Amino acid sequence: KRAKRDSLFAYVNKNCTCSVQMVQISGGEFLMGTDNPGIPPDGEGPQRVVYVDSFNIDIHEVTNQQFQSFVLATGYVTEAEKFGDSFVFEGLLSEPVKSQVTQAVAAAPWWLPVKGASWRHPEGPDSNITDRLHHPVLHVSWIDAVAYCSWANKRLPTEAEWEYACRGGLKDRLYPWGNKLNPKGQHFANLWQGDFPTHNSGEDGYIKTSPVMSFPPNAFGLYDMVGNAWEWTADWWTVHHTTDPQRNPMGPPSGKDKVKKGGSYMCHRSYCYRYRCAARSQNTPDSSASNLGFRCVSQEQR
Numbered sequence: 001k002r003a004k005r006d007s008l009f010a011y012v013n014k015n016c017t018c019s020v021q022m023v024q025i026s027g028g029e030f031l032m033g034t035d036n037p038g039i040p041p042d043g044e045g046p047q048r049v050v051y052v053d054s055f056n057i058d059i060h061e062v063t064n065q066q067f068q069s070f071v072l073a074t075g076y077v078t079e080a081e082k083f084g085d086s087f088v089f090e091g092l093l094s095e096p097v098k099s100q101v102t103q104a105v106a107a108a109p110w111w112l113p114v115k116g117a118s119w120r121h122p123e124g125p126d127s128n129i130t131d132r133l134h135h136p137v138l139h140v141s142w143i144d145a146v147a148y149c150s151w152a153n154k155r156l157p158t159e160a161e162w163e164y165a166c167r168g169g170l171k172d173r174l175y176p177w178g179n180k181l182n183p184k185g186q187h188f189a190n191l192w193q194g195d196f197p198t199h200n201s202g203e204d205g206y207i208k209t210s211p212v213m214s215f216p217p218n219a220f221g222l223y224d225m226v227g228n229a230w231e232w233t234a235d236w237w238t239v240h241h242t243t244d245p246q247r248n249p250m251g252p253p254s255g256k257d258k259v260k261k262g263g264s265y266m267c268h269r270s271y272c273y274r275y276r277c278a279a280r281s282q283n284t285p286d287s288s289a290s291n292l293g294f295r296c297v298s299q300e301q302r
C-alpha cells in the first residue's frame, strides 16, 4: 500500500547527484492574467478562468551547481557557448570587457553582447561562478532549459502552470505574497532599487542574482517566483487570449518567441514593472542573457 505522499520531498535523479526539492501543487481553477494590466501591450489581460492539473514544481530556480551536474554527466554545450557570446547588462561589466564590446541593442543600450559570456562566465571571460553555485544558472537559452529538464525527467512549466504556482493560492493579487511590494518595509524579492539603469542601490541586499531561497517563499513554498532570474516557460508567445474557460492551456501551436515570466534582479517599476504574477515577456528560443534562467516541473506520481 502506498504511504500518504509528503507534499515536500527531495527528488534524486538516478543519473544526477543533485538533490532537487519539488513541491506538489494540487490541480485547480484560478484567475490567470489581469484586467488591470501594468503593461497592456504585453498581453497581460484579459483576466480569465483557467484550470490546471496537479503537477510538481522545483521550489527554486535551477542553480549553477545543478546545471553543472547536468553538464558533467552529459557533456552538454549551451547555445551561448556555441555562439561564442551572450548578452550581459552593461552595469555588471569590468572596464576591460566593456571596452571590447562594440555592438549594442538600440532600444536597450544597456544590453551588450559579450564574447565568452556563458553560464560559466556570467559577466564575460574575467568572471566565474565559483562563489555562485547556489545562484540561478544564467545565459541558458530555451533550448538549453528544455535539455536540462528532460535530462532530469522533467519539463518546462506551461505559462498557466507557472502563473498558478506564482499566485500561491491568492486570488487576483499582484505579487506571490499579496498586493504590497514591501510589506512592513521587508523585501520579498530580488529586484532593482534606485534609478534604472544607472544606479542600483542594492537595498534588498543584492546588485546581481541572489542565492536561491534568499527571500521568503510564497504560500506554496516556492522561492523567487518573481525577481532574481526571469524564467522560461514552455509556451509560444501571443498577446491574444480567449476568455473561454480553459483546461491546461499550452499557448499557441507555434510562434517566434517563447514566454518568460517573473522578472529579474534588473526589474524596476520605472522600466520593467514585470515582477508580478500576471506580467510576461518574450525572447526567441535561442536567446540568452545575464538575467534569464528557469525551473522545471513534472507530473510523475511520487
Ligand SMILES: *[C@@H]1O[C@H](CO)[C@@H](O)[C@H](O)[C@H]1NC(C)=O
Residues within 6 Å of the ligand: 126, 127, 128, 129, 130
Ligand atoms: C573566480 O573569480 C574570482 C574573482 O571574482 C577570482 O578570485 C578567482 O580566482 C576565480 N576563480 C577561477 C577558478 O577562475
